[in-house]
Amino acid sequence: MNAPAQTYSEIAPERLLEAANAQRAAGSRLVQICCSRLQHFELLYSFSRPHTIEHLRICIPDSRVALPSISSIYGGSFAYENEIHDLYGITFTGMNVDYQGHFFRTAIPAPMAVPPVCAAPAPKPNKPQPQKEPT
Amino acid sequence: MKQKPLTMTRVALGSLLRKPATVPYPAARKPVYLATRGHIAIEEDKCNLCLICDRRCPTGAIAVDRTGKTWAIDRLRCIQCNHCVDVCPRKCLAMENDYTTPMQMKRSDVVPVPFTPPQPKPKPAAAPAPTSDSPLQAKEERPGERNHEPPDQSSAD
């Protein structure tokens, strides 16, 4: 396989906009935003250029922490952000299109916000988020 | 590129002169292939009610009853994944290549299994103890064991 190299780097939530701007300036495409519910919430923003994929990891302790929306930089990100809001209950501030929780019709609010049945112990987050939310 | 009118005419008239491609389904059926996954069949004589197919079936379509000595399959739940055939230790399950007739109400096909477990000689055990014929007893318990809500069987497109 001559698959492009994948790199993961963890950044603080405050630095998200700055990092996204840097990606945009470098000509990357927003590939996806993925949220995982482990013991904490982990968001992965993937950007790709030909032959590279970069993933930015953001860890937040619980869904009450609001994140800045990158939809001013990548216009299409509102779909991912609305989805994560509807399924995980994380709030994004400053979305260019905000469906106010009506994008995914779910029977219960934030159905994916429960931690995994067979969750592994949370990985040691690097700096700002000590794992402090036992669920 | 130039636009042309009525480009479909040749195909339409050609189809009019040819035989239809469809078959009147219940009266005639399309041929099946050797590999076609049609339905699961069991050779009940070989079965030893070991429960492996019951536990490993991804949709919980197979129900094996050790006390009543039956092997049952809910055809509407079965997704023809062939997994039970792969895991069956006695090779008594097989994937036949023809489809079952459509059913009008939900029911399970129940097959009586004429298996008598070898009598455990020394100790009079109430439940059949793990013998060489039923190798599954030590299967690990899974979280959310026997998920009886199967994922959507219908293939949404």
Place this chain on the structure above:
Amino acid sequence: MSAWTRILAAILFVLLSPILAGLLAGLDRIISARMQSRIGPPLLQPIYDLLKLFQKERIAVNRSGHFFLLGYLLFTILAGIEFFIGGDLLIVIFALALASVFFVLGAFAAGSPYSHIGAERELIQIMASEPMLIMCAMGFYVATGSFQVTTIHAQPTPLIATLPGIFLGMIYILTIKLRKSPFDLSTSHHAHQEIVKGITTEFAGPYLAIIELAHGYETILLLGFLYLFFAPWPLLALAALIAVYFLEILADNTHARLYWQWVLRTSWAFTAIVGAGNLILLHYLQRGGTP
């Protein structure tokens, strides 16, 4: 025509048209299916459908809508009777137009947006087809000097010889009236359309059956119009009608559905060129022939 033959013709039209239209629709469906490499339904399927619709539950979205539908059926039948007893062609055309308006009103009476858009598009289709019908009556008048169907029917030479343009125009609007692609805008024979069944969306069961029935009468009436072009030679007329209907099916199977703007523009342009052109030419020829 004696009074008795007129009554007989009227009764025959009322009784036989649904059966004839049903058989025609059945043939249409089989031929369409064969063009699409399918086996298709039994020949009598449209008639089974109709009978089944009549047996279904009556659900009313809006009662006034059903009153309008009855108007649609009644005026279509009246138009047909007037035609087949050899009456006045203008009355036929006006009754037909009135029937269409009742149909549109019926669809407007229901609150659904799909029904509304369908009704608006039906109005556009009426706008596209009505001028040609009137031109057809005018053509018959110019050629024969009468609006009476009996007089037109009794012509010794077939009118197709003098009115070929009008005939072409009539085939064109027959496609609109039969709701065939590319003109199946307001409703279509199958529901795969952006406004679903459009104008008929809100009608179900017996009320939908009324629409189907009226549509059947309308089809027979329009084929009667085309028959007049070949009146002295019935066998040729039959062959021509079969050929025309086959072409309609072919057109349905070789076109995508187009936009209403396109339909309106081209219908007017086409009917103006062939219809009005034919009329003007005929007028000058007759003036030149009999100075």
Place this chain on the structure above:
Amino acid sequence: MANRTVIPFGPQHPVLPEPIHLDLVIEDEHVVEAIPSFGFIHRGLEKLVEKKDFTEFTFIAERICGICSYIHGMGYCQAVETVMGLEIPERAKWLRTMWSELSRIHSHMMWLGLLADAFGFENLFMACWRLREGILDVIEETSGGRVIFGAAKVGGCRRDVPDDLLARIPAQLNAVEDELRAITNVFRDDFSVRQRLCGVGLLSRNDAYDLGAVGPMLRASGVAQDSRLDGYAAYDKIAVEPIVEESGDCWGRTMVRIREIYQSFDILRHVLPNVPPGPVDMKITGAPKGEFFARLEQPRGEVIYYVKGNGTKFLDRFRVRTPTFANIPPLLKMLQGCQLADVPVIVLTIDPCISCAER
């Protein structure tokens, strides 16, 4: 009549056989805005991974979608294999490539039919689906299933295809291809089809990039992006040229897909004689630990599988980002200002598969 009406479009709409709901704000017959909502068939498949053994989850991954089923299963397996550091046998790689391309052809042919249906061309619709049967027959003969292949497995393929069968397939493909020419020429040339497709649903190169379009959507707007170039399965041994159109309208997207069908035929003609001998699967021991993003090219576009394993048999997280989901923002952009009659056509040109977008 410049009053605004809201037309509810879907989730049950005959011309849009997908469970998405669009509130179309229309003025006369022009769409001012389209507001989507979905979740009607959210099945929680991503959550189910926590309860299923990672090898058995393949069956569920294959059933995320009924059309691009094989690539879903294969993508999941590929992601797990990479996490576990497995190098699958060469023959399995080539068979995977073959099935991916077969699935691309059948998906595109189905899509062509649906598009024809959306603009009211029933005969064309039937013709596309009739020819697609020829491909489905090949799929059934090789894998046992018609749309759910059931051939993917962590560590290779679940079944081998006999060599004599592999040798027979090209003739069957050629027969389908010959008949297909007449049909695709209709899409290319027919007056009424061009009326409905040319200039409809324009998506500029910048918008396509900015809104994150993928697959044929992106390529029809002039961006040469194709994940097959990453060289998964056996694609590193096959020259794949991304198919690009510049027009960015519905016609361009149709042309991209049509040309991809023929490209897939070419790829298959190269792949089939070159499938190497050997085993098709390998034994798996242990459990995945680590994370990986697998990127594959589905018929509908680039698809992402994210797998995060914790060293047990049950994965922590499995995420699918399907091409349809990425194409929703461009779709909403294209719907603004279009005619009501164009809505089904525009929705169809993203080749929507809402059930896989929701998982």
